[in-house]
Amino acid sequence: MNTQDTNRKLPMRVKLGYSVASVAPTIQMLIQMYFLLYFYVNIVGLSGGVAGTIILIARVWDFINDPLMGSLVEKSNKPGGTCLWWMKRALIPIAIFMVLCYSAPNLSYTMKVVWAAATFICLGMSQTAYSIPMNALQPKLTTDRTERVKLGTYGGVASSILNAIVPAVTMPLVAMLSTSNPATAFTKLAAIYACVYLLMGFLGILGCRGYEINDYDKEKGENAPAPTVKEMFAALVQNKVSGVVFLIQVVKMLFSSLQGSMLLYFCTYNLGNANIMSVTTSVGVIFTIGATLLMVPLHKKLGNAGVGVLGAAIDTVTMLILVIIHVSNPKIYIAGGLIAVAGASLATNILSQCLMDSLDYGEWKTGRKNTAVVMSAYGIGTKIGLAFGGSIAAYVIGLIGFDPNAATQPENIVNIFFHMTITSEAVIYGIMLVLFLYLTKIEKKLPMMRAEIAARKEKQVQ
Secondary structure, three states: OOHHHHOOOOOHHHHHHHHHHHHHHHHHHHHHHHHHHHHHHHHHOOOHHHHHHHHHHHHHHHHHHHHHHHHHHHHOOOOOOHHHHHHHHHHHHHHHHHHHHOOOOOOOHHHHHHHHHHHHHHHHHHHHHHHHHHHHHHHHHOOOHHHHHHHHHHHHHHHHHHHHHHHHHHHHHHHHHOOOOHHHHHHHHHHHHHHHHHHHHHHHHHHHOOOOOOOOOOOOOOOOOOOOHHHHHHHHHHOHHHHHHHHHHHHHHHHHHHHHHHHHHHHHHOOOOOOHHHHHHHHHHHHHHHHHHOHHHHHHHHHHHHHHHHHHHHHHHHHHHHHHOOOOOHHHHHHHHHHHHHHHHHHHHHHHHHHHHHHHHHHHHHOOOOHHHHHHHHHHHHHHHHHHHHHHHHHHHHHOOOOOOOOOOOHHHHHHHHHHHHHHHHHHHHHHHHHHHHHHHHHOOHHHHHHHHHHHHHHHHO
16 A cells, blocks of 8 residues: 555544554553663662673663564564554563563572562564564554654653552552562562553554554555665664754663652652652653643644754753752752653653654655554664663662661762762753754755655655
8 A cells, every 4th residue: 555545544443543652662661661670779689880781781781682573573564564463572581681680589589689680681573573563553653743752652651650650659658568579579560560561552452453554665666675674774863853863862761760760769858858859750740731632723833843942841940940049959850840741741752753753854864654664663772761760870879878777968978869860861851852943944845845755755656
């Protein structure tokens, strides 16, 4: 089927289905961001340096693994939809390795390191087999830009709810499930989260069934072969829009992982109350959903990149104010954090729309869409950012002489928690602001690119 046939409105079951399927990986990502370092250091007993190295190695492997998965999806031709086929078969391995990753068997220190590394790497590979085709599925459902933003809106609302629930309930549930061994509580909770992941994944796949379209570029005729791996990677390298989106995703996830790992420490030692983390994430979901629901009207007025500029600017300015006053008052932090999270939601949720715009740029530049490979840039950026953010946090914990058993911490350690939580956000979203401004220049040329693509196809038909 020609890609123009996909310029269609989507029924509610598909919108809800894709939203549920797309946010399922958020469960595993949130556990990793907020609690993996704590689990490795405080429960398993690994040093911060070892934990950071495990996270880094696993994510560096993903840098290779993700585009390979993208090329595999792009070259596959499965009945009922290639993306849906891969997503369905990845769910069971994900559930298994989620449980194993958050298990702490009674082993020697060396074998604990081996166990942690092996289970975390396998979990990452399983997640890749789901997330890469899942990211590639969205542009295969419709080419209508407004419909795509609506898909992102539904997904953003669902993601916001999970972002509020998972950090808020995880530690209370661990305490509730804990008996004499806290490690077993994490394993039990991981099993619960794995079941939720499975259910959301299967329901999402069911909702999207029958709507995935094979969008191989047909400029050389309807029977043109799928692009080779070499052609796909060459197209990815030449697509500077996807490259900018990749950079934004890297720095965004680097910060998210860094702050996620440090937020509990910041709330405990800088603000004097660990429960502020739960309060902020719980109340923040209202601001996140509100900002997400504005995506469609803002997209129509500002364009995708323009929405990113607005969101990044709100977050940057707000956090700079908190840095200047060196916030230590919980109420001021919560107020500033809620404003910042609204801006961050706009910048975060619009990013996948910018990446889908890069498909048009890539087709205009190279003659190929290469959907799965180009969309893998989002997953690669996520995992590289998670790797370096989590690793930096782990290495810092190991280097500064942090004592988890001490009721209070030295001033220098408390200041480090402040800068890695607050100052880093101002810097990261400032970088994102500059990158989004660059994307606005290219986005203005998209109508011209689409017109040239259509003219080329019309000429070949004749």
